[in-house]
Amino acid sequence: MGRPPCFDRVGVKKGPWTPEEDIMLVYYVQEHGPGNWKAVPTTTGLCRCSKSCRLRWTNYLRPGIKRGGFTDHEEKMIIQLQALLGNKWAAIASYLPERTDNDIKNYWNTHLNKKLIKQQQSGLGEHYLVKNEGFSTSHSVSRGQWEKKLQTDIHTAKQALHEALSFDNQNIILPEDDVFSSYNKPSNQTSSYASSSENIAKLLRNWTKKDPNKHDDQLKFTNSSSPYDKNGMGHENSTSSGESTNKVGVDLSEAFDSLFGLESFESANSDFSHSSNSIEARQYHDHESKKDQVPVISMLENWLFSEAGNNIKMREDLCDFTFDQDSHMF
DNA sequence: AAAGCCTACAACCGCCAAGGG
């Protein structure tokens, strides 16, 4: 058969990432920028496949990621966007720049889906268009019936989206600087990760606390066991040399200083986060815009990211959107 | 205190599309 998955290759580590690995990855991205993931394992000496590195970066380490504590507004947006787009988590995530598709997917699966099912059962959730039920093409339904149902669902989704996005105009997420200024807003969230650097710093603090034998000034990029190496994880790949070769040739403490140095932490952190996030978010947004070349989505994007004053007009446009005029969507 | 259950989420896996040779 075809090429074996990278996960099956010998010497490729699986399981939870250690702080050392995180730092190596962050250091690589800081040096080379996100991309060319194929080069990450060879350049850094990480015993992870490129795919795993990319996932770790995009879902966990990438700057500007907010974790946990979904707000009511975010929750509603997800529900409405899911109703409109289906399980297109990446597309949905593009409207919530601080959230990853994985995060949204998890939140949907663990919270919202159950919540909506409950609400439906109790008859409270009827105004939400739940799941993709309207888009399923049952063979028992005639083509005419199906088209009619589809049209009804588009209308319902439109209404639902309109409802969700109009209740709190102030919270509409804007690209670029607004993403970062939002971190300063008071919030009752349990955790708000301002940056990956801070995240890793936290991890490291906990890690060094748990393992008093580790000294920050002696830390190297090694695969030595740590409290994170549960069930021997991390040992399987340390057999090759006992100490993994750090091809970057960087002292961990150096990397740590570079990333979290007291003097430079604030500025470096914000600069890194800011530049990376704004560029990445824009690239990602552009990418998604190109991917979903359907009128209603473009309209939504314009609406969501246009100035507040324009939102009203765009909202009217959105509500004027009809199935007939955009039937080529399907 | 301990066992069992539940929840949340990080990570894995398979599939697909794009791009280059």
Next chain:
DNA sequence: GCCCTTGGCGGTTGTAGGCTT
């Protein structure tokens, strides 16, 4: 046009930690 590599996406799983009994 075909094959291979790479990146991206969505579904699913594994497991740590919290909660209940």
